[in-house]
Amino acid sequence: MPFSLTDAQFRLARALGLSRRAWSSLRTRGWQQTWQRVVLRLQRTLRRAPTDAIPLWRPPHSADQALPTFVEAERAPVASIVIPVHNHLGHTLECLRALAAAPPEATMEIIVVDDASSDDTAALLPRIAGLRYHRHERNGGFIAACNTGAALARGEVLVFLNNDTVPQPGWLDALLRTLREVPRAGIVGAQLVYPDGRLQEAGGVVFRDGQAWNYGRFESPDDPRYGYLRDADYISGAALAIPRALFDAVGGFDTRYAPAYYEDTDLAFAVRAAGHRVLYQPGARVLHDEGTSAGTDPSTGMKAAQARNREVFALHRRQELAAFPPADELPGPGTLHRGQRRILIVDESTPRPDHDSGSLRLVALMRMLLEEGAHVAFVPADGRHAGRYTRELQATGVETWSEPWTGGIAHWLRRHTTRFDVAMLSRHFVAAPLLPLLRRHAPRLRVLFDSVDLHYLRERRAAELAGDAAMLAIARRTRSRELAVVAAADATLVVSPAERELLAADAPGARVELLSNLHRLSARTAAWEQRHGVVFVGGFHHPPNVDAMRWFLTGVWPRIRAQAPMLDFHCIGSDPPDDLRAHHGRDGVQVHGHVADIAPWMDGCRVAVAPLRFGAGVKGKINLSMAHGQPVVATTVAAEGMHLHDGQDVLLADDADAFAQAVLRAHEDADAWSRLAAGGRANVERHFSVDAARETVRRLFLAAD
CATH class of the missing domain: 3.40.50.2000 (Glycogen Phosphorylase B;)
Incomplete structure (x- = not known):
């Protein structure tokens, strides 16, 4: 790759910056903590995620090749998985075994629509417990089989799944979570990979002339270009989830494309026209043995319908396609x-x-x-x-x-x-x-x-x-x-x-x-009588937090415990130094280190402390507690620039005696506690909420020059 003078200047500036930061760390943290940080960074670097071909999971094979079994939902399930099949019983059984071996968290039903198979499918599949089996006496093609399965479904969400797939564990929950959490989500599709681990499709791209492109084909599924949730032009029907009501509202798979091909592309256009989004979710990974049913030769068999249906699609969606890029533009993030x-x-x-x-x-x-x-x-x-x-x-x-x-x-x-x-x-x-x-x-x-x-x-x-x-x-x-x-x-x-x-x-x-801190208020907060104890939250790679805890544990907490010997203090934050860890288990102090979920302490402790003696910026630990309705006792430095008023939405104190008395007052006085809790939440909503920052964000990031 070309190497410019600017690149050399960047590398030199980066090296000098690292050396300056190391020297500053030695002065502020000492050599022991600085060395611990260097070791930790090296360990994290060595633990980089693998970037080779992903290990694909296949369901275990039992010695007797017993049939899979499914548990029928007592009520209407969340998801109805519709699997159209025509022969290829071995693929169908592996797909069903994968679904049975790694079931989702959500309730599901499995509907297999047998499109007049001539192999042993009709003899074997009805014997599978919990499986809903329906047979077409005449072969009608993929679209007809999918629409039949949709009509039989009882679930809130339809999930169309090819029989030559092996869904990877967690795939369905990822699709359902996306439909549930992303505003206006209408279709969500999986990342499709070949059996050898290469990427088959990361959402589809459509060109102006109606041609469709499997984005990322033959690339690595770990490539960042294909690893994030995004809108797609269309989603392959090999693994596609859509709310049943929406599928019905847009008329299902359009029969003008019968027997198959371009029905999934057209469905995406119909869903967008109805005001919904079409999304690719890489967190849902599905192995797909492409071409098992229809082959891969576009000139013969059912695959020949692909070229014919492209012309049908291009004519039907010509107005929408006018805004799409030409086929000579190679798809990429810019496209x-x-x-x-x-x-x-x-x-x-x-x-x-x-x-x-x-x-x-x-x-x-x-x-x-x-x-x-x-x-x-x-x-x-x-x-x-x-x-x-x-x-x-x-x-x-x-x-x-x-x-x-x-x-x-x-x-x-x-x-x-x-x-x-x-x-x-x-x-x-x-x-x-x-x-x-x-x-x-x-x-x-x-x-x-x-x-x-x-x-x-x-x-x-x-x-x-x-x-x-x-x-x-x-x-x-x-x-x-x-x-x-x-x-x-x-x-x-x-x-x-x-x-x-x-x-x-x-x-x-x-x-x-x-552009200050951005917080969302907790929907529910515990009352004074449901809480007990004092908490501090802050990572100890940050020198102000280390100094604050040393001062609090040696100068403030003994004064508090002298008046409230049953009171507990919880110190939460990653990488506490040894001298702080030494307080654990003594005088009601619990040094937890990093915790994965901080909510139990935000909702369970009665008072939070921010005893910082130096620092800059706005303290997220204060915002976080106040967003949970938890009053805060802080130093003047900790509360700087946060629009707080002593006695109204915070208690301020800068010497050890005053700080201890403020903690005791906030903890024991229910009326003062309630006033501070309400004032703190109002402060966050007014100054540190997402809505409060929206105008600034729009002006800085979204407004054109």
Whole structure:
């Protein structure tokens, strides 16, 4: 690949940035914690997800080849799986064994429509317990068999499934979850893979002349281009889910395409015309032995109907097809997302929203952009596949990249940047080396710098608290670099009014916009009498949190326990240092580390604390507690820029005695607790909700230049 001077400058800037961050970490955390962070990062890098051909599951074969059995639902099932068959009994049995061996969470019924098979299908399938079997005496073709099965179905959702498939575990729940959770979802289709593990189809593409294209054919199913939920032009009828009411409303599979081919494509167009979306869900993976029934030669047999039906389809849908791309344009992400506002986001690593508030904010922002109809791509600067966090982003519809597919972020930007309208770079040490690359490869791109929090402000406060002249010098150098990024970006995002005021003085010519934390209020909150105990939430890779807990556990908590000896304190957050772990089990302290689900503590503890003595930005831990109706006791620094008022929606205290008394008051006074809980929720709704940020997001990301 070509290597430019800009690429060399990027790599040099990246290396220098890493060395500066390492030196800063040594000063603020000490060598032991810095070394632990280096080891942890190396371990995560070595645990990158495999990118070779995926291991495909097949149902186990019993020695006696016993027939599968199914449990009939007592009531109408959630899903009715319709399997049209014509001969090929061996394939049908393997498909049925797969369904029986890995059943979904949802209730289902299996309907096999035998389209006049001449093999042993009619003799064997009626013997399968729990299977609904229906036979056509004359062969009517795929469309007729599917429509018959739909008419027999009792489920809320119809799932059409070819008999030459092996659905992978979890496939049906992924389809149903998408229909349930994605607004206006009308059709959801699976990722189809060949028996050798290569990709067969990642949603279909349709061209202006009516030709259809299996997007991703023969590529790797692990390629990020094919790994995220997205709208598709059509979904293959080999594995397709649709609400039964919608299928009936659009008239089912159109018989003008009988016996088969283009009926699934036309169904997608009918569903879109009815105001619904047609979605490809890679989380639903289905092995498909393509061509078992109809072969693969388009000139003979039933396959010959494909060419004829293309002309029928092109004539029937000629008005809609006029807006589609010509057949000479090779499909890619740029083609797929035509007509959408396309947003690129780069951060240091893939967000982990259950670990830190910055990740929670970023994921909420991406979800909001998707809700607004934009296409969002995310590239982590470290290139690492983050396991379930990467997959969860993809499942929401974010085009999420990782190595080796990027080929290095500089290479990726050179190839892809021109297809985006807006790019947001998070954190100054990520943005500084990338900005020149963006300006080089896409000079008209709108570039936003998301500060996350102003690092130089946090570093300066830490240095002043510690009285460390070397740390203060580091903060001054960070200030120069951070302000240089502010000056180079088209706009800078900050999370608090205090930081916006600071930049008004330090970078008076820059455009600075407020985009704070983004939270959704908990639907239900527990009452005062249903709660007990005190909680702190915060990851311990963040130095302000480490300092806060050391101060609280040694200076504040002993004062609280002296007056309330039965009170418990829960410390939650990833990677607590050894000196904090040493408090576990003593004096009512529980040091939990990272927990997968924080809701039990948000809804079960009576009071949250934010005893930070330095820092910057807006504290997600405060927003999170208040969104759950949990009052917060905080320091002035922790509450900075959060529109909070002492005694109304928060209790503020900065010395150990006052902080302890505030915790006891919030915990024991039911009236004060109720007032603070209501005030905190109102504060989040007013200043830190998704709706509160919507106008700013639309202006920065979605408005054309």
